[in-house]
Amino acid sequence: MSDSASPRILLIDSYDSFTHNLAALCRRTIPHCDIHIVKNDHISPLQLQDYLDYFSAVIVGPGPGSPSNPNDIGVVKDIWKASDAHLLPVFGVCLGLQSLAVEFGAQLKRLNVVKHGQISQILHDGSEIFKGVGEINAVRYHSLHVDLQGNEAVEAIAWADDGQENGRVVMAAKHKSKPFWAVQYHPESVCTSGGGEEVLRNFWRLARSWSAIRSRTVRPWDTVIDTVIGPSWPALYSQTTPHLRSAPHAVATRVVKVPGLVPIDICESLGVANDSSDFVLLESAAQPGRFSIIGCLTPESPRVTYTVGDHDVHLATGAATRRESLGPSDIWAWLADFMRSRKAHGGVSDIPFWGGLVGFLTYELGVDSLSASCPPRDATETKGRHSDVNLVFVERSIVLDCTTGFAYIQSLLPDDHTWLEEIASMVKSSIRGSAEDLRPSPTKRRRKSRATEAPVVTLPDRDRYISRIVEAKEHLFAGESYELCLTAPTRITVPKLVPKSNSSSSWDLYKILRTRNAAPHSAYLRLHPSTLLSSSPERFLSYSRPPHTTCQLRPIKGTVRKAPGITRAVAEQALAGSTKEVAENLMIVDLIRHDLHGVVGEDVTVKQFCKVEEYKTVWQLVSVIEGKLPEHAERCQEEDLGWEVLRRSLPPGSMTGAPKKRSVEILHTLEDSDRSIYSGVFGYWCVGGGGDWSVTIRSCFKLDSEDQSREDIDDHSTRDKARTEEWTLGAGGAITALSDPEAEWDEMVVKVESVIRAFGEVEFL
Template sequence: MVRRIEHRPAAEELRGDNIFDGVCDFDATLYHSLCADVGQDTVKDWQDRKWDHPEGLCDIIPLAWVEEDRKDGQDKERILMAIKHQRKPFWGLQYHPESVCTQETGNRVIRNWFKQALRWKYENRVTNSLVTNEILAMKAFKPSLLWQVAAFESTRELGRHTWELLLQDSDEKLQHKSTSIDVPPTTGIEVPDIVETLGSTGTSHVILDSANGNQQRSKTGVDVRGRFSIIALEVDECVRIESHTGDSFVSIVSPGQPSYKVSFQPGENVWHLLAAFHACKRSSLETGGGSVPHERDLPFLGGFVGYVTYEQGLTDTGIALGQERAHRRPDVCLAWATKSIVVDHEEGVLHVQDLEGDTRWIASVIAKLEGSNLWQHGSRTDPKKGGRLPPALDTQIRKPEQAKYEAKVRMCQEYIAAGDSYELCLTDQTHITRTVTAEKKGHRMEQPARSSQRPGQSSQKSDPRTDTSWDLYRMLRKRNPAPFASYIRLGGATLVSSSPERFLRYDRSGLCSMKPMKGTVRKSSEPADGCATSLEEAEEILHVPKEEAENLMIVDLVRHDMHGVCGAGQVWVPELLKVEEYQTVYQMITVVEGQLPKPDKWNPHGSYSGLDVLSASLPPGSMTGAPKKRSCEILQQIEGDKERSLYSGVVGYMCISGRGDWSVTIRSMFRWDDEQQKGDNDGEERETWHIGAGGAVTILSTPEGEREEMFVKLARPLSIFGQTS
C-alpha cells in the first residue's frame, strides 16, 4: 500500500524536464490492481538498464520504479511508477500523489510537472488572457446551494406559488428561549427515562442519544463518549419535508393542514429547497431578537432532524436506481423541530427550549420533570440488566447464506483485480419477522395519540403505547451504548440505532469534520481468535496493510468529497489511522477536517453551509468503496439491486444556527409501517425488522474473513431478538 519510490536521477537525455528533479526518494501510496508490463521481469542486468527505454518502446522513458520482494521469495517484483514520452509533453504516474499517506516530498513532483507544462506552453506560444484565468479560478469552487437557488429564481415558472408559500411560512420572526436545570446527580437518569417521564402524546419521535455519555471515561485516554443528547418534542406538530428519490417534487406535511407538493426546476433537487428553507429560518432567528448561545454550550437550538437513505445518496452521485421501486417511502425525511430538550452529559445539565419563545410551555415541561418520581428518586431501571423483549408468538429470522456471501466477496475481488475499483464495501441484510399480539407488544411509553395518517402510510400503524421498537431501543443502547445512538419514528419508518460512527459535523463558522471508520476487531475479556483483550493488542491486529488500506482508501475519498466544496488547501487530516476503544469493539478511525470558503473575488458563488458538504458527500464513503461512483454501480450489481434503505444512510440534525451533526446508520435495525401485516388470528400483527451488516473488500481480503466480519457486526443487534449470528 505505502511503498518507497525510487526515481530516475538527473539525466542529460531528459533535457531538464525530469519531473523528479530535486526530489529525494520518498514513500507513496499505491492502490493499483494492475501494473504495466514493459518486459521488466526479463531484464537480466537490471541495475544497469532499468532506466533505459523498454524494448520496442523507444519513446517511453522510465522515471520511477518500486521494487519489493515477491511472496514466493523469488527475486524482486519490479513495478513501473512513472514515465515520460520522449517527444511529447506527456508524463504518467502509477502511484497516488494526492493521497494523505504520500510524503510531502512528493509534492515537488507535481510542482515540477506544472513548471514543465508551462514551459512547453511558452515554447509553443499557447497563451491565455487574464480574464480566462480568472474564470478558471472561479470554477475551482462548486457553486453553493443558495447561489444555485438564486439562479433558479430568475427562470422559475413551475411551482412558483408553492415555493413562495413555503418560504413565506419560513419568514416569521423567531426568538429562541431556553431554561436550564440540573440533572439530579447519582440518580442514574438516562435519556429514555426522560422521554418516558414526559409521556409524549404523538406517534412521531426523533431522539439523538449519546448513549455512552454517562459512562466513565476510557482508561486508554481516548474519550469516545458523546456529550450531548437531543430529544425533539411534539414532532407530530412539526412541518415535515419529505422527498422520494426520482420524483420532481417534495412533499410538505404540515400539522392540521393538507399536505402539498413543491415542484423542482430542471436541475433542482431537495437540497436546494432545504437550503432555501433553512436560510429563511436562520435569517428570521437573527432578526427576531434574543441571544443565541455559543454552540459549545448548546449545539442545537431547533431545526431539521431526521434521516436520509442510502438511495438518496446514490441519486446525488448520479447513479440511477436499478429497478422500479414498489413503494412511496421517503428517502429524505426531515422534521422542523421547534421544541426540544438538549441533555449535556458532561455538565449534568438539561436545556428545555423553544424556537418560538413559548416560556409557559418551557416552564410546564420543567415542572413536570422536577415533580416526577424520576427527579425525586432516580431511575428504576437496573443498569446491570439489558432488558427483555416481550415474547413473540412466532419469530422468523432470515440471515444471509454464508456460501452466497463468500461468492459475492469473490465477485468483488474480480472487479478489483480488473481495475474497476480499489475497495468495495459489500453489505447484506437480515430480516426478522415477528408475530405479536396487541397486549404483549411492548413497554408503555406514551399516552393515546390522535390519528395523523396520511396518504401512502399503512393503515396498520402500531400504537406507540405498546410498540416493541421502544423495548428494542432500550435493550440495544444498554448492551451497546454508542455516541450516536438514535430512536426515530418518522415518515412511516422506525429506526433503532447504536451507531458509533460520525459522518459529518459542521459549525457556524464553516469548519467541517468527518470521521470515517474502517477496521474493526471484537473486544474480549479472554484471548480468542479475531478478538483483542486490550487496546495494545487491537493496534497490533489493525495496524496491518489490509486494515490500513481499507481505512486509507476511504480517507482519500472523503478528502476528495470535501475538497469539491471547500477547495484546495482547505482540507487537512489531524488524526490518521487511530485505534479507539468502544463498548464491544475496537475501531480504526481517521479525522478529516475542512473549512468552507468565504465569498470573495475568486469565489463569487454565494454563502456556503454544512448542507453543501452533506449533499456532496452522500452516500457515506465508508459504506461505498473507492472510487465512489463506480464502486456504487458495481455494488448494485453484486447486491442484486436490493435497497439498503435507512442502513448506510445518515441520521442527524441541522440547527437553525448553521451547525449540524450526522452519523452513519450502522449497528442498527429498522422497519417500515407499510410492511406490517395482520396476523392469522384476531389481535395479531406481523412486523418485519431489517438489520444491515457488511465490510470493505480489498484485493487482500479473504472470503472467509469478510464473511466472519459481516456476522460479527450483525451479532450485537441480532442478539436483541435472542439470536446469535
C-alpha cells in the first residue's frame, strides 16, 4: 500500500453518542493516523465519491434508527456502492454492519429481547478480523439485527448465542469480494474485552494488504477538504479570537477556626430570611460532600440572565440593567469573556471557590447547545418561564470546610479589610452545636402557623405517564434509542401569608428539605424571580484550576434507599448485581466518555465503574470518568477547558439517555412541557479557573409572579393578605427495554416524595 506517513481515516458519524470513543480506539490501533469525522448528512454522495481517494480507509460508526431509513443512514449507503475506481477498505460498527448487510440482500429484523448495554460472549473462528483473537466479551447496543440466509454477497463471521431469547445472532460480517468488514457489537465500549483493539488492528492489517495488492494510492491532502469535512480529530478547543485581558485580581482571605459551625447559622446571620434580596448557598449537607459556599451578595453584585433564542444577554448591577448583544457569538463565549476579565489569584489553593459565577443553567440551554430538532412549545406553555442562564457574580464569599472546621472568608474587592474583619467576627459569634440546627420541628410549626390549609400536590397523570413509558419502549425496540430518561413535573400549591422581613417561606422550606433529605449537593439559590431548593445527590462535572486541569464526571444510575436490613451486601446485589442497573450506568459512562473525548482528545479514563457508594439516606451506583488535555496543549486552551466541557456535555446524559441527540428529540415528543431548571445543572465557575456543577434533581423551584416582586414584599398593605405560591419539582426514570411501566411510575413517585416531605402534610390531587 502506498500511503502517507500518517494514514487518513474517514469516520462517518450517524449522530451517535459513542463516536469519539470509536475515534479514540482508532488512534490507539492505527499508528499515527489522522481521523476526520463527518456527519452522515453533511456531505453529498457526489462529494463522498470525490473525497474517498484522499483516505486510507473508512469507519462507519454506530447510530440510532434503521439502515432502511434514508434520514438515519445518510451517505453511508453510498459507501457500499463506490465504484472500483474509488473502492477502499471499510469497517462498520452496529448500524454500519446493518447497513452493509441490508445493502447486499440481508433481512433486517427486530430482536425478541433487545440488548442495550449488555455483555455477550462473541463466537468466532479466529479468521479475518478475528485472527489471533481469543475470547471476546463485548457490549451490545441494538434492538435490530440482520438475518443472512447464505446466498447474499456478505457472510457472517461471528455470532452471539442468545439461547431462547433470540437464538443465534450475527455479530460480525464481511463482504465476499470487497474490502468491507463490520461488527454488530461495540468495540469502543469501556466494557468490551478482547474484541476492541485486537479487531481494529486486524482490520488495519487487512486494509493495508488489500490496498498493497491493488497498488492503491492515497491522494495528497487538499486543505480545501478541511472546509467541508473539518480538521482532523481531536480538534482541541482553543480561543478563536483575541480577547482583552485585565490584570488578575487578588483574593484577600481571612481564616477562622469554627468547629461545629454549620452554614445555616451563618446564612441567618447574613439575613437570608429577607426574601427581597438575592441569596446563594451551595451546601454539602451530607457526606461525601466537604465544602459549603455562601455568597455574601451586595445590591451591586452583577447578575447575568439569558433566555434561549434571545440575541442579547441581560447584565444587572444594582438597579441598572443593560442588554449586551451576543453578536456573532453565543452565550457560552460571552460568559467565557466575562470571566476572563475577572480572573483572580492568591486564594488558598486547597479551597475550591475564591469567588465567581454561581447559579443555574436549564435543561433547555443544553438542548439548544446540542442543536437538537425540538420544535418550540406553544407560547402559553412557556409564558413566565425561568431564565435559561441565571448567574450572579460573587465577589465576597464564605467557604466552610466541614472536614477541618475552618471558615475561609474571601473578597475580590480592593481594600476590603474592614468587611473581612467584620465577617470574621460575625462567624465566630455564630458558633453553636450543629445538632440544634438540625431540628426540623420549629420550622414546621412556623409554617403551620402561617398557612391554614395544607399544600396541594398535583402529580402527573398516572395513566398518561404510563402510556408514555410504553411509547418510549416502542422507540427502544425500533432502534431509535438505547435508553430514554422520561420525566414529568409535579406541582405543589402552597397557601401562605406574605412573609415578614425576618421570615422567608422558601428558606424555612429549604431547612426542612436539607434535614429530611440531606444530600452532598444541596443548594439554596434565590435569584429573583427564580428560587431553587436542591437536595441533589449527583455531581455532574467538576474541573480543577489550571495548569493541568482535570475534568471529572460522576454519573449516578442506580439507587437503593436505606432501610432496616439493607446492608452494603444487599445494596451491592441489588445494584452492581443487576443487569438492568449496570446496563443503564454503562450507557451513560460510554456517553460521557464520548463527550469528554470530543473536547480533550484521547486522554479519558474511567477511574471507577459501577461502584456502590454509601450516602446518608441511600446506596448509589456511581462511576467516575476523568479527562484532561495532552501535555503539549497551550495554556490558553486550559483556561476555559472546564467551561467548554460543560457546554459540550449538556444536557446531562444521565437525564437524557443515549444516543443523546435522538433521545432528546424523542423525549420532547413524550413530555408535555419544558423541563426548565429541572435536570439542568447548578454550581459555580471560580475566578481561579475551577468549577463544580451538580445535576438538578431531588429539587423544587418556583417563579415569583409580578405581584410578588421585591417591592410588593415590603408593601405593608399586602403583608396580611393570603397568597399562594406554586413549586415545581421534576422526577422520572431511565426507561429501558427491561422497564416495567408500573414499577417506573412507582419509582418516579418515590423520587417525588423525597422532596414533598419537606412540605409537611399535603393533599394529593
